[in-house]
Amino acid sequence: MPGSGKGEFARLLSEKGIKVITMSDVLREKYEKEAKSGERLMDFAKRMRQLYGKGVVAKLCVEKIEKGSNIVAFDGIRNWEEIEEFKKVGEVIIVAIHSPPKLRYERLLKRARKDDILTMEGLIKRDWEELEMGIGNVIALADYVLTNDSTIEEFKSKAEELIKRIL
């Protein structure tokens, strides 16, 4: 979910030398090449999913896996159909990063990136857009849930422990 800290977890994986493919970057790359004039990224993503199925972004990501890769991390899964795509090419371990909604909203308001919606209402609306895509199913069926509700140091230490356990 937005503001949960999954980006931080991806950075830690990257520091350990694990190739991380950020799913939104792969989608954006396609968007920049193929979007209709004036089409928003979110609408482009919806159109792609309607045209090529709900697993389309995962399919694009699988194409990015370099030959001979052993472990690859995908940051930003949105639905179970994407998991099914990844299962076609290897063993899948799902790690969900969880933070309480209140804390996520606080972080997002603080972070305020260009594409962040800045009202509480907007953040709740965005949560539900993600949930409607099916992200809740992926979290419910995750192999590991890492809680990120205290300090960044504690999260990092728990994340390091989990990475050791998985690898």
Place this chain on the structure above:
Amino acid sequence: MPGSGKGEFARLLSEKGIKVITMSDVLREKYEKEAKSGERLMDFAKRMRQLYGKGVVAKLCVEKIEKGSNIVAFDGIRNWEEIEEFKKVGEVIIVAIHSPPKLRYERLLKRARKDDILTMEGLIKRDWEELEMGIGNVIALADYVLTNDSTIEEFKSKAEELIKRIL
């Protein structure tokens, strides 16, 4: 999710003197009074939700709250509409108990209660029945996620800690 250990968490709350209302018991009570001849519990629940809305079981549970109650726990939330019902009568704190699917299936196969479906396929099917009701959204938006993936002792100790933090 089935086999996650939420019943164990409810027992711990109960031991601390907190009133626990088991949502499936409340549903079953209504089922025993009002089900059509031969109607399965699951089908009765579906019919109730169609007739009275997805929050219907929560509405029935709210009627069970004794006057003057301060804290009440509800075991077995299935969808966000139920959360909305509980919010009408007080502050809601959502605790999700998470276990990796593989471990849940192992436990359920071991436990094998009368109403447990005993094949792996059946368990996966039941997971998706729960997910289709919207339980993934509740897990994704939980205030706390408690992981139950090692020993019962470790789970109990984490649960005790969380209960202290909440109360």
